[in-house]
Amino acid sequence: MNTVESAIAACIDQLQIDTNSDFAILGMMDSSGRRLRWSRSAGRTSERTNLVEQKATAGLSGKAIRSGRQAAANTAMSDRERFKLGEPILLTEQLRIAVSVPIAINNKISGVVLIGRRSDSSYLADELNQATHAAIELASLLE
Template sequence: MITIKDHIEQVLDSLRARTGSDFSGLLLMDNPDAGLRWNFVSGNRSIRSKQIILRPGQGLPGLVMRLGRRVILDDSIPDIRKLRFDNPIMLAENLHAVAVIPILKERDILGLLMIGSRKPTLYSSQLIEMIEQEAEMLSPVIEGLKSGPISSR
């Protein structure tokens, strides 16, 4: 029998492979007041990526939450180098490009889905659409997690 945790890990591994990414992660909004962290990761090189705890409004999660929409940091951004240093997950995993997509239920953000590349990358609109579709499919899965304790890898 496959658990929700196993399902999420399989989704992240598959997403990383299908997008040619080096890293994928899922951040859940289970208790934002206590801090936000990447609950599930795939392709991580450092345990630090799971230990980073951000205050609400800080880093990539904070930016996505404030905007209420996706954030793409790739080679299309002129100051990408500076932005890397402002984002702990990009530093911890040596990521040069990331795409962070909110997982929504109506207007509420349930979590964030992220892919990242360790080399300079320019994300295509088709790739972003694929990640957004995956985020939509994860919405009911995350709702299922709310009924029990959230565990992570």
């Protein structure tokens, strides 16, 4: 693993800790801008997590990409609600609470960082601010 990859992995690990999350992952859009590919993760329970791809417009992540703002499901979701939302990572990792924060590189949304909890505990404002700061740090590493 090179220095940049190590720094990205460390940032994701630290984000999981700083936000008291059970899970954190980085998702980047492919060159066509149509698919979101998940890569670096912390706290995963499934070996399939890093293999998941989805439409860049689907789920919480799609909402964050389209709006350029944080998108949250800050109340506990049932399996049915998670399925309906269209965010496969929520199902794969059994997340009940999740937040997706866009990553902007050169003023263009290029990906997201998603954090989640397997419990019903909502995120506090300070934890959401930590996620925003991590997205900014990741953007600088990915430039």
